[in-house]
Amino acid sequence: MRVIITGDHAGMTLRNEVKAVLEELGYEYEDTGADCTCSVDYPDYALPAAKRVASGEFDRGIFICGTGIGMSISANKVKGIRCALVQDVYSAKMSRLHNDANVLAMGERVIGPGLAREIVYTWLTTEFEGDRHKRRIDKIAKYEEEQADE
Numbered sequence: 001m002r003v004i005i006t007g008d009h010a011g012m013t014l015r016n017e018v019k020a021v022l023e024e025l026g027y028e029y030e031d032t033g034a035d036c037t038c039s040v041d042y043p044d045y046a047l048p049a050a051k052r053v054a055s056g057e058f059d060r061g062i063f064i065c066g067t068g069i070g071m072s073i074s075a076n077k078v079k080g081i082r083c084a085l086v087q088d089v090y091s092a093k094m095s096r097l098h099n100d101a102n103v104l105a106m107g108e109r110v111i112g113p114g115l116a117r118e119i120v121y122t123w124l125t126t127e128f129e130g131d132r133h134k135r136r137i138d139k140i141a142k143y144e145e146e147q148a149d150e
């Protein structure tokens, strides 16, 4: 699995926790996040990274900012992205089982490193259930297609 990680200045520390999990799992990753604590703008990181997931260059994305909110709002503007803002392990699991989330957003100022590691591990290792959940996701994809045609 190929994973793109990104984040703004408020997500710098948690990105290292994410990378540790990816290394344990043996997954390939690229980190395009801010590399200084100077103030930057989260859409400048979320949008290009989300496009690289939507294009198929990466299988998944993990995006981190202070709350995860800016990252998730931005990522979900990109056609084909299903970004879940997650703060607990149950939601991490369900976002994969039922929503086939292809981007995970987390907030470094919201959750601690231990919880973040569990969320990332669960999210990366849980498969989509398909069936009725695919029907629902297909409806979102159809809506995106219709918007693109307008």
Ligand code: RB5
Residues within 6 Å of the ligand: 008, 010, 011, 042, 065, 066, 067, 068, 069, 070, 071
């Ligand atoms: C940066 O201060 C902060 O606003 C940002 O990281 C994020 O939490 C926005 O949603």
